[in-house]
Amino acid sequence: MRVNGVELCVQTFGEPSDPAVLLIHGACASMLWWEEELCEAIAARGRFVIRYDNRDTGLSTSYPPGEPGYSLSDLVLDAVGVLDGLGVARAHVVGRSMSGAVALGLGVDHPDRVASLTFVCTTTGDPSLPPMSPGFLAASSVRSPSEVxxxxxxxxAYAGSSPYFDEDAVRRLAVEDVARTVNIQSAMTNHFLIEFDGPGGGFGDLTAPVLVVHGSLDPVYPLAHGEAVRDAVPGASLLVLEAAGHDVPRPVWPVFIDALVRHTAA
Known part of the structure; x- marks a missing residue:
């Protein structure tokens, strides 16, 4: 799909007549990490599910490694463009990790396009909140010649001490992701280099209903980050995924899906 001057790979599940749920993943992650089975399960509950490859991931437009030609505000406009391309007037927006900032931008600067917001494993960015765990920082710094x-x-490392990490499933998706990505080096680096030109407001300026979803064992943004997002938005609710890390592992899908369906029912 041609969107905002670039090509984005977009996939949908379910009936376009159902309420739309736009899934936006975080740094370095293509749409594959919103697992197909998860998308199908949400669609089976009466939702039109949309996932897509952000710039520099998967099959979408790629830039040279270390030289992203876009900023956070461009990613926000990309999301608007995806909705335009599909003829969706308003969507229930789900932003995960880094793309919590994209969801925030949509909610603040494009409120007419947002029916509700769900922030998954994300943060307000308050520097007083607990830092990333030393174990995560050590494990995530290990590099191998193999991108898989x-x-x-x-x-x-994202799973941390969670018992739910499924290495076989992750490896299968990693193999598929590397095989289909235009430039894996760009995918693994460029999102960390973009300018975070924030929206014209903050969490307290959101008017759409907000659900916050956070793993109890998140080593990247400890649970206090999710609590801070909830507290920053009047009327927001928090779903804690027990024993989950910085992810939405399969064993908690039923809880996550139930909460998302309830949140997007209005």
Whole structure:
């Protein structure tokens, strides 16, 4: 799909007549990490599910490693463009990790396009909040000549002490992701180099209903980050995924899906 001057790979599940749920993943992650089975399960509950490859991931437009030609505000406009391309007037937006900032930008600067917001494993960015765990920082700094192994290592670190890490499933997705990505070096680096030109407001300026979802064992943004997002938005609610890390592992899908369906029912 041609969107905002670039090509983005977009996939949908379910009936376009159902309420739309736009899934936006975080840094370095293509749409594959919103697992197909998860998308199908949400669609089966009466939602039109949309996932897509952000710039520099998967099959979408790629830039030279270390030279992203875009900023956070461009990623926000990309999301608007995806909705335009699909003829979706308003969507229930789900932003995960780094893309919590994209979801925030949509909610603040494009409120007419947002029916609700769900922030998954994200943060307000308050420097007083607990830092990333030393174990995560050590594990995520390990590098291998194999990009598949690098992805597996990072996602193992994201899981932290969670018992839910499924290495076989992660490896299968990593192999698929590397094989289909235009430039894996760009995918693994460029999102960390973009300018975070923030929206014209903050969490307190959101008017759409907000659900916050956070793993109890998140080593990247400890649970206090999710609590801070909830507290920053009047009327927001928090779903804690027990024993989950910086991810939405398969064993907690039923809880996550139930909460998302309830949140997007209005």
């Amino acid at each position: 192994e690098n992805i597996v290592t990072v996602l193992r």
